[in-house]
Amino acid sequence: MKIGLYFGSFNPIHIGHLVIANHIAEYSDLSQVWFVVTPHNPFKKKHTLLDNYQRLEMVYRATKDYTKLKPCNIEFNLPQPNYTINTLTYLQEKYPNYEFSLIMGEDNLKSFHKWKNYELILENHHIYVYPRVLKDNPDSYREKPQFDGHKKIHHIDAPIMQLSSTYIRNAVKDGKNVKPMLPEFVWEYLDEMNFYK
Template sequence: MKVGLFFGSFNPIHIGHLVIANHIAEHSDLDQVWFVVTPHSPFKKKSTLLDNYQRLEMVYRATKDYTKLNPCDIEFNLPQPNYTINTLAYLQEKYPTYQFALIMGEDNLKSFHKWKNYELILENHHIYVYPRVSENTIETQFDGHKKIHPINAPIMELSSTFIRNSIKEGKNVQPMLPQNVWEYLDEMNFYK
């Protein structure tokens, strides 16, 4: 089984995440895409995050009707802050017959050389890269790498930050979220 790991805080998960994940699941050699809900990224301030299980609940609600998309809480029990290399090692140990790949936006690929043990990640895992809008495309050392696969996915200019700020300002963001995620956010009064 080939599994693509889509890491994120998903604070909240939105239709852009689903469009990209579903596109990759349907148009690549991956069998499934797991949404790995990260408890705390070493690059983000923790104070802006909803509770881990509230974000996992939103991912569960967003993916429950898609057979190839699954929520994953694997990082909740790993030491924090956690690094991708540790998660990959843990998953490989837990699921020895699975092949794990990373899914990332091309903006993340530009800084991939700063990741902990990035050479080891690249040695043992494939990376599927979806396009992002950026002012100038930076040529990277990873161009043409045999384990890095650019995916011709739709470009989604939608961010969780934009959604949170819009909710705070009293704007209607309902079309940007899966219906059951919107209902949960509204019911729980998140981000207001």
């Protein structure tokens, strides 16, 4: 089975995340997309980051009606700070019959050469890249990255989403209605728990 790993803090998960993950699950050769909730880095200030299990709960609620989308807490038990290569190695040992790929935005691909053991990741895993455009600089990711044409890197023509978790958190803090931007069950949970207010 081919699994795409979509890493993020998902603080909170929103409809943009679901649109991208679902598009990749439906229009690529991947069987499933796992939302890998990244734990709070103990060396960084927490600021507005919710507890690991609260963010996992939101991902669970957001994906429960989608058979190809799954929440994943695999990084919660790995030593921190963690690197993607460690997660991939751990998953490959735990699920030897699965083939794991990475899902990332074009912005992350541009800095991918700075990742720990990036050559090893590319040697053993495929990468599915979705388009990202910054509102203040539409041409920011249009130039060809150094990995252009690499046989392990697949550019997916997913919809471009201009939504961010930061925008949603700020809107909630300002008392705005963010309901249309979130999966219904996530909005209900946020509202019930008074998160980000």
